[in-house]
Amino acid sequence: MYVAVKGGERAIDNAHAWLAEERRGDCSVPELSVAQIREQMKLAVNRVMAEGSLYDPDLAALAIKQARGDLIEAVFLMRAYRTTLPRLAGSVAIETGSMAVVRRISATYKDLPGGQILGPTFDYTHRLLDFALAAEGDVPAAPTAPATPGPVPHVTGFLNREGLIEDTQRCDTTPPDLTREPMELPTVRPLRLQALTRGDEGFVLGLAYSTQRGYGRTHAFVGELRIGWVGVEVEIPELGFAVEIAEIELTECETVNQFKGSKTEPPQFTRGYGLVFGQSERKAISMSLVDRALRWRELGEDNSGAPAQDEEFVLMHCDNIQATGFLEHIKLPHYVDFQSELELVRRLRSEAIVLTEAAE
Amino acid sequence: MTDQAYNFAYLDEQTKRMIRRAILKGIAVPGYQVPFASREMPMPYGWGTGGVQVTSACLVPEDRLKVIDQGADDTTNAVSIRKFFQRTAGVAVTEATAEATVIQTRHRIPETPLHEGQILVYQVPIPEPLRFLEPRETETRKMHELEEYGLMHVKLYEDIARHGTIATSYAYPVKVEGRYVMDPSPIPKFDNPKLGQNPAIQLFGAGREQRIYALPPFTEVVSLDFDDHPFEPSKAPHDCDLCGARDSYLDEVITDDRGGRMFVCSDTDFCAGRQADGHRGRLSAVEAVQ
Amino acid sequence: MTMMPRTITTDEPLLAVSGLTKRYGARIGCADVSFDLYPGEVLGIVGESGSGKSTLLSCLSGHLRPDFGRITYDARDVLAMGETERRRLGRTDWAYVHQNPRDGLRMGVSAGGNVGERLMAIGARHYGDIRDKAADWLGRVEIAADRIDDRPTAFSGGMQQRLQIARNLVTSPRLVFMDEPTGGLDVSVQARLLDLLRGLVRDLGLSVIIVTHDLAVVRLLAHRLMVMKGGRVVEQGLTDQVLDDPQHAYTQLLVSSVLQV
Numbered sequence: 001m002y003v004a005v006k007g008g009e010r011a012i013d014n015a016h017a018w019l020a021e022e023r024r025g026d027c028s029v030p031e032l033s034v035a036q037i038r039e040q041m042k043l044a045v046n047r048v049m050a051e052g053s054l055y056d057p058d059l060a061a062l063a064i065k066q067a068r069g070d071l072i073e074a075v076f077l078m079r080a081y082r083t084t085l086p087r088l089a090g091s092v093a094i095e096t097g098s099m100a101v102v103r104r105i106s107a108t109y110k111d112l113p114g115g116q117i118l119g120p121t122f123d124y125t126h127r128l129l130d131f132a133l134a135a136e137g138d139v140p141a142a143p144t145a146p147a148t149p150g151p152v153p154h155v156t157g158f159l160n161r162e163g164l165i166e167d168t169q170r171c172d173t174t175p176p177d178l179t180r181e182p183m184e185l186p187t188v189r190p191l192r193l194q195a196l197t198r199g200d201e202g203f204v205l206g207l208a209y210s211t212q213r214g215y216g217r218t219h220a221f222v223g224e225l226r227i228g229w230v231g232v233e234v235e236i237p238e239l240g241f242a243v244e245i246a247e248i249e250l251t252e253c254e255t256v257n258q259f260k261g262s263k264t265e266p267p268q269f270t271r272g273y274g275l276v277f278g279q280s281e282r283k284a285i286s287m288s289l290v291d292r293a294l295r296w297r298e299l300g301e302d303n304s305g306a307p308a309q310d311e312e313f314v315l316m317h318c319d320n321i322q323a324t325g326f327l328e329h330i331k332l333p334h335y336v337d338f339q340s341e342l343e344l345v346r347r348l349r350s351e352a353i354v355l356t357e358a359a360e
Numbered sequence: 361m362t363d364q365a366y367n368f369a370y371l372d373e374q375t376k377r378m379i380r381r382a383i384l385k386g387i388a389v390p391g392y393q394v395p396f397a398s399r400e401m402p403m404p405y406g407w408g409t410g411g412v413q414v415t416s417a418c419l420v421p422e423d424r425l426k427v428i429d430q431g432a433d434d435t436t437n438a439v440s441i442r443k444f445f446q447r448t449a450g451v452a453v454t455e456a457t458a459e460a461t462v463i464q465t466r467h468r469i470p471e472t473p474l475h476e477g478q479i480l481v482y483q484v485p486i487p488e489p490l491r492f493l494e495p496r497e498t499e500t501r502k503m504h505e506l507e508e509y510g511l512m513h514v515k516l517y518e519d520i521a522r523h524g525t526i527a528t529s530y531a532y533p534v535k536v537e538g539r540y541v542m543d544p545s546p547i548p549k550f551d552n553p554k555l556g557q558n559p560a561i562q563l564f565g566a567g568r569e570q571r572i573y574a575l576p577p578f579t580e581v582v583s584l585d586f587d588d589h590p591f592e593p594s595k596a597p598h599d600c601d602l603c604g605a606r607d608s609y610l611d612e613v614i615t616d617d618r619g620g621r622m623f624v625c626s627d628t629d630f631c632a633g634r635q636a637d638g639h640r641g642r643l644s645a646v647e648a649v650q
Numbered sequence: 651m652t653m654m655p656r657t658i659t660t661d662e663p664l665l666a667v668s669g670l671t672k673r674y675g676a677r678i679g680c681a682d683v684s685f686d687l688y689p690g691e692v693l694g695i696v697g698e699s700g701s702g703k704s705t706l707l708s709c710l711s712g713h714l715r716p717d718f719g720r721i722t723y724d725a726r727d728v729l730a731m732g733e734t735e736r737r738r739l740g741r742t743d744w745a746y747v748h749q750n751p752r753d754g755l756r757m758g759v760s761a762g763g764n765v766g767e768r769l770m771a772i773g774a775r776h777y778g779d780i781r782d783k784a785a786d787w788l789g790r791v792e793i794a795a796d797r798i799d800d801r802p803t804a805f806s807g808g809m810q811q812r813l814q815i816a817r818n819l820v821t822s823p824r825l826v827f828m829d830e831p832t833g834g835l836d837v838s839v840q841a842r843l844l845d846l847l848r849g850l851v852r853d854l855g856l857s858v859i860i861v862t863h864d865l866a867v868v869r870l871l872a873h874r875l876m877v878m879k880g881g882r883v884v885e886q887g888l889t890d891q892v893l894d895d896p897q898h899a900y901t902q903l904l905v906s907s908v909l910q911v
Contacts, residue, residue, distance in 0.1 A: 008439040079400040084366065182395035182570045185398055185498050249390065322568045323406030329485065332437050335611050336430045336467040336626055340529035340548040342612065343596055348523050449855040510741070514756070517770065521672025521760055521799050539873055541885050609880045 021070050046249075046278025050077025051320065053179065053198045055248050062222030072200075072320050079321055084177070091175050092233040092242050096252050098151045101228035103279075106155050108221050108256055114152035120279075129278065136355055156254050156271060157223040163267040165256060185312050192294055193314065195336035196287045197276050201214060207293075207300035207308045207318075208286035216293040216306030219258040221273060227251045227279050231277075235291050251276045255293050260299055270299055369416040369449040375399055377573070379417035383563060383640065385517035386574035391536030392504075393487050393571040401567065408441055408466060409567030411483035415445065415464045418563070419480055424452045426460035431468035438466070441540035455629050467530075469551040471608045471630040476577065482545040484566040485574065485611065489533040489543040509541050512584060520589055529594070535582045542573065542581075550593045550609045556581035598623040603634035604641040662725070664825060664857050665710075668680045670719030678748035679705035683719070685876060685886065689824070692851060692858040694872030694889065694906065696865060702881035703861045704752065710859060711746055711827045712736050723825070741771045745818035749830035751810035754817070755802045761788060761813055762798040768821045771813050786815040791846060808839035812846065819850065828860040832867055842868050865905065871894060877901045 019339035024031065038045055048060040052075045060078060067073035103119025106112055119122075159165035172196035183191065196204060211218055229249050233242040253274035259267040272292025274284035293308040303309050317323065363583040380397035401409040413635065425445055425481075429438040433455040441464060442453055454460050457472040474480060490500045493511050494640070503509070512533060519527040532549035536542050544555055546562060554573060555562065562575040575581065585591040596610045601622040608630055610623040622643055625631035635644070663686035664743050672679035681703035692774040692811075695703045708714035711719065712728065728736065740746070748754035755764055765784040766774070774780050785795050791812035793805075802810050811831065818826065831847065832840040848871060851858055860871060868875055870891060876886040877898065885898040896902045 008434045008436040009443070012436060012439060012443075016461065076400075076404070080402040083400040085368075085371065086372065115472055150617055180397050183399050184395065212460060235387070273475070305583065316497070322405045325407060325409070326485070326568055327406070328404060329406030332466075333430050333435055334546075336609070337530040337546050338608070339596065339626075340550070340594070344527060344529040348525070348527070351524065506737050508737065508741075508771065510767050513770035513775075514767045515758055517766055517777065517780065518759060518763050521762055521781075583774075585778075587775050588778045 001017045004196070016206075022068070030226045032065060034058060034061045034065055035214060037064050043279060044069075044071060044074075046280050047283075048074045048078055050283060051075040051198055051200065051276040054078050054080065054082040055246075072324050076321050076324070087180070088284050089244075091232050092173065092235060094230045094232060094250075096226065096230060096250065097154055097157075099226060099228040099230045099250070099252075101152055101226050102223070103227040103281075104152060105226075106222070106224045108155060108223050109158075112155060112158070115148065125343040133229070152226070154254065156256070159256065159269060163266075163268065166271060168271065183315065185315070187311065187315070189291070189295070189298075192311065193273065193287075193291060195318055196272075196290055196317045199287075200281075200320035200323070201283045201286070201318065201322075203318050204286040204290055205282060207314060209268035210306065211289050211293045211308045216296070216304060218255075218272065218289065219272075220289050220292060221256040221257070223254045223256040223283060225251070225281055227252045227281065227284065240261070249278050251278065251280050251284040253281070253288045255285075255292060260301070270295070364420070366448050368421070369382060369419045369445065369451075370402075371399065371413065371416045376417040379413055381415065381582055382572040383417065386563070387561070387576045389542030390539075390575055390579050391534075391573060393573045395514075395570055396572050398570040403440070403444070404483060405568035407437060407485070408483040410466070410565030410569075410572070411464050411466070411481050411567075412441060412444070412573075413567060414481045414563050414565035414572060416449075418481070419445065419449050419451060420464055421449070421451065423449075423461045424454050424459055425449075426446050426454050426463045426628075426629075427465075428463065428468060428627075429466040430468070430611070434628065436599060449617070456633075457627075457629050458648050467548075468552045468609070468626060469547055471605075471625070471627040472633075473554075474558055476559040478560040480558075480560050480562045482547075482562065482564045484533075484543070484564045484569075484571070484638050485543045487543055487564065487566040489531075489541050502521040504540060509535075512541055513586075514588075515587040516584060516586065518620060520586070525613040526591075527583065532591075533584050535584060536575065537580050538582075541584070544581075548609055549591070550595045552565065552581075552583045552591070553593055593641045596623055599641060600625045600631060600634075601641040601643040603631045603639045603644075605631070605639070663687055663722075664691075664724060665859075666720075666722040667740075668712065669717050669718045670706065670709055670721065672705055672714060672716045678702070680716075680878070680881045681908060682881055685883075687825075687856055687859065689874055690855045691858075692872045694868030694875045695861045695878060696863060696875065697857065697878035698863060699905075703878050704877070705881070707829055707859065707861045709828055711744070711781055714742060741768055742821060743824050744796065745821075745823040745826045746827065747814055747818055747828040748830050749833045751802065751814045752805070754814040755810060757802050760799045761793065761805075764802065764817045765820050768817065772821060773797065783820060784816075788813075790850070791816040792842075796849050806839075808835055808843060811835065811843060815847070815850070819854065819856075819869055822854065824857060826856050826858045828862075830860060830862050831860070831865075832862070834863065845861040865893065867880060877904065890901065 034267045041064065044064055045057050045060045048063055048071055049055050049057065052060065059081065060074065063074035063077040064071065066077060100115060104114060105122060106116065155166055160167060178186065178194055179193055205237050225274065229247050231244045232246045232248055233244050237241045255272035257270045257272055259269050270292065272288035274287030275290065276284045290308050293306065294314060296303055296313055307313055313330045371405060382394045383392045386392065394648040398410065401411060403409060403414055425442065426433065427438045427442040429435040432438065443525055444449060446453060457463065457470040460478065462479045462481065463470065464481040469480065488500050490503055490512065494500050494503065516526050519525065529551065530548045532552055534542050534544055534552060536565065544552060548573060557578050559577050560579060564573045583591040596612060598610060599606045600608060600610060602624050605625055608625045608627060611626045613622050613624060616624055665687040669682040670683040671681050680904060683706055685693065695706065698704045705714065709716040762781060762784040765787050768778040769780050771785060785798055788795060788798060793809055793812060805813060808818055808877055832843055844867060849869065857879065860868065862868060868882050872889045874887065875889045877884050877890045877892065877900065879900045885892060885896065885901045
C-alpha cells in the first residue's frame with residue numbers, strides 16, 4: 001500500500017553519516033592530514049584556490065579532504081566560505097615585475113634580461129609512471145644556485161618600448177567585482193578577466209584550444225609565462241601609506257598576438273592576459289588566449305561566430321559552481337512538472353487516437 | 361540551536377540590505393526582473409539558492425517558516441532548507457500553511473488560500489520567460505524594455521497549430537499588470553490562477569541567474585492565451601484517493617508493476633488537514649485498517 | 651514598357667531625407683544623400699556593390715545610425731526617436747524585405763506563424779482570425795493553403811521569398827524597404843516574383859524603397875531612380891528618363907552594360 005515519502009530528515013542524516021565513513025575509507029590506512037594535502041597535492045590546492053577565488057592553502061587543502069578529492073566540490077566549499085567573509089579593503093595593484101620568480105619562460109625570445117628559468121615543471125619529464133614513488137622515501141635535494149637579485153622586466157615591456165605592441169593604459173580605479181555586483185552585459189575587460197581567472201579550468205582550456213583550431217583564431221605566442229611570489233599591499237588610511245599584508249604565489253601569462261593596422265595606423269602586436277593564483281600555468285595560458293579572443297570588438301576584428309568570441313556565452317558558462325549546481329539539480333524531484341506533462345501527453349494522445357479512428 | 365558562527369539567517373546584514381533593495385524594487389515594478397549580486401550559498405546553484413537568499417533577507421526572529429518542495433513538507437530538499445534556517449536563524453517552523461508567515465516553495469503554490477501578511481518565496485531556475493525563444497540576455501532585456509512580446513505568442517500559436525492546444529503545462533508564462541511577461545517558476549499551470557489578486561506578497565528568487573522579481577499583494581496576473589483558445593488550468597481528472605479532494609493538484613503514484621496507480625494531493629499539509637477533518641478518499645479505508 | 655501610374659494622394663512627402671552621411675572611419679559609406687518619397691511612390695536605388703546603396707538602406711531603415719543628416723517620416727524626426735518608437739514603427743508602418751529570406755524569416759516557425767508574428771506583435775489575440783489572415787496572405791503570394799503548417803525550411807527559394815513578403819505586408823505597412831529582393835533566385839522565379847510584387851505594390855498603394863543592382867527590376871517596379879557611385883548620388887530622375895537618356899557617364903556605362911528590357 002502507498003506510503004507517502006516520509007522520513008526525508010532521517011534519510012539525510014544517515015546519508016551524511018555514511019558519507020563521512022566513506023570519506024575516511026579503510027581505517028587500517030593512516031588518515032591523510034590537511035598539511036600533507038597542502039604540501040603534496042599542491043597543484044590541486046592551487047586549482048581550488050584559483051577557482052574558489054580565495055587564497056588560503058590550508059583551507060583549500062581542508063576542502064579537498066572534505067570533498068574526498070572532488071575538486072569542483074572543494075571549490076564549492078571555498079566559495080561558500082568566501083561569501084561569508086567581510087570585504088575589508090581592496091589591495092594596491094600587485095607588481096608582477098618585481099615578482100620573485102620560480103619559473104619564467106618566453107617563447108618569443110631565446111634569451112632576455114632576467115633569463116629563462118625553467119623552474120619546477122613537468123614540461124620535459126617523460127610521462128612514465130615512476131614506481132619508485134610507490135615506495136616511500138626521501139627525495140635527494142635539488143641543486144641550488146643563488147637567486148638573481150633585482151626585478152625581472154616584462155617581455156611586453158621590450159616590445160612596447162619600440163611601439164611594437166599595443167600600449168595598455170595604467171588604471172588605478174578599483175575594477176568591478178562580479179561577486180558583489182550583478183554581471184551586466186556587455187561588460188568590460190577587467191570583469192571578463194575576473195570571470196576567466198575563477199572559471200573552470202577545463203572549460204577555459206577547451207575554449208582556448210578551440211581558438212587555436214580556428215574558432216576565433218588569434219595567432220598567439222607566449223610572450224612570457226612567469227610563476228613566483230609577489231607581495232600584496234593595502235593602503236592603510238590611518239597611516240597614509242601601503243603595508244604589505246601577504247605574499248602570494250601567482251602565474252602570469254602574457255601572449256603576443258596577431259597584429260592589426262591599416263595604411264594610416266602602423267601595425268602593432270596585440271595582447272592577451274592571464275593571471276591565476278598559484279602555479280596554474282595551463283589555466284593562465286588558456287585565460288590569455290580566451291581574453292584575447294574576446295577583445296575582437298575593441299580591436300576592430302570580425303566576429304566569426306566562434307564560441308570564444310562570444311562574451312555572453314563564455315561568461316555565462318565558465319563558472320563550474322553555477323554549472324554543476326544547475327546540472328545536478330535535475331536530480332531533485334520534479335513530480336509536479338512531470339505530472340502536468342504526463343497529463344498533457346495523455347490528453348494529446350487520446351485526441352490524436354480519436355481522430356485516427358474517426359478517419360478509418 | 362542557532363549556529364553562532366554565522367549571522368542571523370546566514371547572510372551578513374550588508375548582503376541582506378542589498379537583497380532587500382532588490383526586493384523592494386521588484387515590488388515597485390511588478391514582474392520586472394531585478395538584477396542582484398547573488399551570493400555563493402552553502403547549497404548548490406539550482407537547488408534553491410535564490411529562494412534561500414530571499415528568505416534569508418525577509419526573515420525576522422518572530423517568523424514561522426514553512427518550506428515545501430513539490431507541495432510537500434517532507435521531501436528531502438524541503439527538509440534540507442528548513443533545517444538550514446532552523447540552524448542559522450533559529451526560527452519556528454511549521455507545516456501548516458495558514459500558520460506560516462514565510463513560505464519557501466519549489467514548484468507549487470499551496471492549496472490553502474494565503475492571507476495578508478504572508479510572504480511566499482519561490483525558487484526559480486530560469487527567470488527569463490523568453491529564454492528558450494531567444495538565448496541572449498542582452499536581447500531578452502531589450503525585448504522586455506520595448507514590450508516586444510510577439511514572439512511569445514508565436515510559440516503559443518505554433519503549439520495550437522501543431523497540437524490543437526497550448527502545449528505548455530508548467531512554467532506557463534503570465535503578463536503582470538499589463539506590462540511585463542513573467543515566468544511564474546515551474547509551477548503547474550493549475551496553480552497560475554492563484555498568482556493574481558493574491559493577498560500575500562510573492563517573491564521570486566533566481567540565484568544562479570542573479571534575478572529577483574515580485575508580485576505585490578492583489579496584483580493583476582494574466583496567463584497568456586488566445587481569445588478562442590483560452591487558458592485552462594488543468595490537473596489529473598481524479599479525486600484524491602486519501603482525502604477525496606476534487607479540486608487540488610494531484611501526484612500520480614505507481615502502486616505496483618501491473619499498472620496500478622493512485623492519485624494523492626501534492627500538497628501534503630492540505631491533504632493531512634482534510635483527513636483530520638474526516639474527509640475520506642477511495643483508498644482511505646485500507647489506510648485506516650493498517 | 652510604360653511607367654507605372656503614380657498614385658499620389660497628397661503633396662506632403664511620406665519620407666524626406668536630407669544630407670544623409672555615414673562614414674566607416676576614413677571610408678565613405680554614403681555621403682550627402684537627399685530625396686523625398688511620396689505616398690504610393692516606388693524609388694529604386696541602383697549601383698554596383700560598394701556604391702553605398704546598402705549603407706543608405708540600412709541608415710534609412712534604422713539599422714545603422716548615420717553620422718549626419720535628417721530623416722523625416724510622416725512629419726516625425728526618425729533620428730530623434732527613441733528605440734521603442736523606432737522599433738514599433740518597424741513592426742507597424744514599416745517593413746523590410748531582406749535579400750536572403752533566411753534573414754527575414756523564422757526558419758523554425760511554421761509559415762502561418764511567420765505571417766502571424768507581426769499581427770501578434772501588435773496585439774492580435776484571436777487564433778482563428780490570425781490563422782485566417784495568414785491563410786489569406788499565403789494565397790495572395792501564391793503559396794498553397796495546405797502549406798500553412800510547414801516550416802520555411804521545406805520551401806523553395808522563391809517560396810521563401812514570397813513568404814517573407816507576406817510576413818511583411820500582413821500588417822499593411824505604408825513604407826517597405828527591399829534589399830535585392832530578387833537576388834539569388836533564378837530567372838523564371840524572379841519574373842514571377844516581380845510580377846507579384848508589382849501587383850501588390852499597386853493594389854496596396856505602398857511606398858517602396860528598393861535597392862538592387864538589377865536594372866530590369868527597377869525598370870519594372872520603380873517610378874523614380876537614384877544612381878549611386880562611391881557613396882554619392884550621381885543621377886536621379888524618373889526611371890524611364892534615367893534609363894533611356896542617361897546623363898552621367900557612370901549611368902551610361904551601367905545602362906549599356908545590360909540587355910535592354
